[in-house]
Amino acid sequence: MAIDRLDGRIIALLAREPRIGVLEMSRRLGVARGTVQARMDRLQSHGVIRGFGPEVDPAALGYPVTAFATLQIRQGQGADVRAHLATVPEVLELHTTTGTGDMLCRLVARSNADLQRVIDRVVAIEGIVRASTAIVMENPVPLRIIPLVEQAAEDRERNG
Amino acid sequence: MAIDRLDGRIIALLAREPRIGVLEMSRRLGVARGTVQARMDRLQSHGVIRGFGPEVDPAALGYPVTAFATLQIRQGQGADVRAHLATVPEVLELHTTTGTGDMLCRLVARSNADLQRVIDRVVAIEGIVRASTAIVMENPVPLRIIPLVEQAAEDRERNG
């Protein structure tokens, strides 16, 4: 789905001040309230905006350590491993990938020492042949989407 | 900051139905409105809840391909590389890590072919010695936080 500049501005505004209402948005953007409402409905129904879930900071919850683990999986054990990892709360995210590893997962832990416990729990299943972990030191670019949204809006505007 | 079960239920409810109001939450949770309001203020001021930004799906925006790139950086060029990557909209996230690579970034692209363009743009700076890319095929566990929140709430409840 292509989005235009107004959609982009709506998303950006929502990202900056999420608890803002539709009425206030329409004032800021200089359009009618119904327009904003219609745009938001469209964005949501098309899946561009998946939701407005609270962004929880694991560090503030007592999990300041983040790591990425690359896993090599024994042939045919993928499903088992996926199911296993889904049961580990410290696994925040799991992807299957091409390349040297077969899976990549994002982990958090209460400390570097605790990370060992988490990894032990992660690899506590037959299907994982090898795990290689990289601990995150800094996060110069936290998960972001606005630049991409603006890019998409510009592209749309230029090409139709 | 430690959270208790009520905090956990608030976050979980918020995750399931984000556009819900404070009043409705208090009804669902069976507590007074002021309590929910106070808890949410506390969670936000302590940084546990960072915000309620819209979750945008890159795929719905026309970027269905996700990849992770591991970068090796020339000594002392880290800052330059960080600044460079921050200007690339398709770079959704960037971490500096321990281990074989020096940085790990999440990329999106319009197609596998387009991914080449993105990678070319990413590595178009002196400081990057080597880049190794893994394309994401499946995402069995999308970024999630609820299990961790529940874990944290349980821990708190048990230990004080």
Add this chain to the structure above:
DNA sequence: GTATTCACTGGGCAATATGCTCGGTGAACG
């Protein structure tokens, strides 16, 4: 050329939620 469709505007309405305040209660703590 004309009709239709569509997004947007600007307005009005009742119902609802919000931000705020207050007094009262019970549990934990010094």
Add this chain to the structure above:
DNA sequence: CGTTCACCGAGCATATTGCCCAGTGAATAC
């Protein structure tokens, strides 16, 4: 025993929501 703290339940003025409508302009179809 007094203090502190979180919570409850209630009230109030104000703001927002969801919903409706008629009118306008631009693009599209016939």
